Amino acid sequence: MPRISSKGIAMPSSPIRKLVPYAENAKKNSIKVYHLNIGQPDIKTPDVALEAIKNNAVEVLAYSRSEGSDEYRTKLAAYYNSNNIAVTKDDIIVSTGGSEALLFAMGTIADYGDEIIIPEPFYANYNGFSTASGVKVVPVNSSIENGFALPDIADFEKLITPKTKAILICNPGNPTGYLYSKQEIEKLAEIVKKHDLFLIADEVYREFVYDDGIEHHSVLNNFGLDDYAIIIDSVSKRYSMCGARVGCMVSKNKEVIATAMKFAQARLSPPTYAQIASEAALDTPQSYFDNVIAEYKERRDTLISELSKIDGVLVSKPKGAFYCVVQLPIEDADDFAQWMLEKFNDQEETIMVAPASGFYSTPGQGKNQIRIAYVLKKEDLIRSVEILKIALEKYRSQ
Known part of the structure; x- marks a missing residue:
């Protein structure tokens, strides 16, 4: 059969989207998935x-x-x-x-x-x-x-x-x-x-x-x-x-x-x-941005505060955008992220994160890190970090 290009074979999968099939399967099994993997704001368009x-x-x-x-x-x-x-x-x-x-x-x-x-x-x-x-x-x-x-x-x-x-x-x-x-x-x-x-x-x-x-x-x-x-x-x-x-x-x-x-x-x-x-x-009033920035700042502060309560977790406080990189006390965040969608839930709920290795070009870098997008309301972020903590405890005890 005809051959695929070398460029096509080398094209990397998105660490943000590659776990989507596992999230969809979890939802089909009536599991609620909190999406921390993608920077899709829930803020209303002007x-x-x-x-x-x-x-x-x-x-x-x-x-x-x-x-x-x-x-x-x-x-x-x-x-x-x-x-x-x-x-x-x-x-x-x-x-x-x-x-x-x-x-x-x-x-x-x-x-x-x-x-x-x-x-x-x-x-x-x-x-x-x-x-x-x-x-x-x-x-x-x-x-x-x-x-x-x-x-x-x-x-x-x-x-x-x-x-x-x-x-x-x-x-x-x-x-x-x-x-x-x-x-x-x-x-x-x-x-x-x-x-x-x-x-x-x-x-x-x-x-x-x-x-x-x-x-x-x-x-x-x-x-x-x-x-x-x-x-x-x-x-x-x-x-x-x-x-x-x-x-x-x-x-x-x-x-x-x-x-x-x-x-x-x-x-x-x-x-x-x-x-x-x-x-x-471009005619959006400044009040819109003032409200959005205040909302994201509160979300950031909530997320960082909750993550800092988990033993072995290292997170750098972001100054802008709406993402943070989180270092976890595990060896393979790709496996962990897939496991949370495929084999884990807490009270019929789980989270979807983006493994951070895909945000590096150097092989082996970021293997124990994830990216979290804090584009969910504060209550959902608190619950998501609670799920993350429980998931880490179960994953590490296997």
Whole structure:
């Protein structure tokens, strides 16, 4: 029979979604599953976005421009300028989710076999995007012991080769919730300019910062990176609009935008209705975000407090996004996560988590860690941690 491609065989499974069949089977057996595995917010989508879909004058659902509609990009540029990111609509290409924006970025800056350095653990799909693009991920390890802070610049420099094209960060981080300081962005700016690399920053969680005295610093916030920086963004988390599948790529480097535009033209255009909703979402009042941030901060604090009560568990307190990495007193979190869905329940309830090994590129790393998304209400988080504690006791006693 015909053979599958080597690229297809190498394509990694998602640690976030690969256990879905086991969760579905558990539900068929009347087991309630608390989903801590995926960053699907339960926060209501802003009314202005939903109303824009319900009440519009579209009579022909036509293609938009390949770079996204003028109207949306103009309002999007105004949003960035309000966040001290000085761009115009011509610096923006609208994409089908942040995922496509990352593929555009990799296709634009890297040839087959080129390398991108990424602090790990990192968003699991970076492995998939790099495989699809023929790019090699070169990981630089960050540690749960110091809260996943930026590794030493020396650790980056020793990994740079003639094939290195970029450093990629997620800020705030998925899966760690780490927020890079201004000083850390300055260090990254220094190294990419010194070695003539791009700095790609996945900033989809920009608004999700929780503690007093800290703030998000974009790579385009006056760090002298106009020719070097590429921002990846999305409406998915900001407005609880994951299903819209609208994101964007932002860069002040005209050659980068012109090249990415050819990839955008090849896929024709981003979705029209979703752009209508995303444009309307930009009118979401600040009160919406204030309430969302307060809710997530309470959830984070509740989750960290409950996890800290379990002997042998190590967790780093996230500063942003809505994830945390949890180190468990076991050897194989993949096996444990599947076991909880397949062979365990407490009062007809169990939890689904994402094994953290899939958020690393280095073989063997993260085997005793899981990622938890705190996108459930506080009461459900408390119950989920209770289930986790019971599950750990039973699993370890086998």
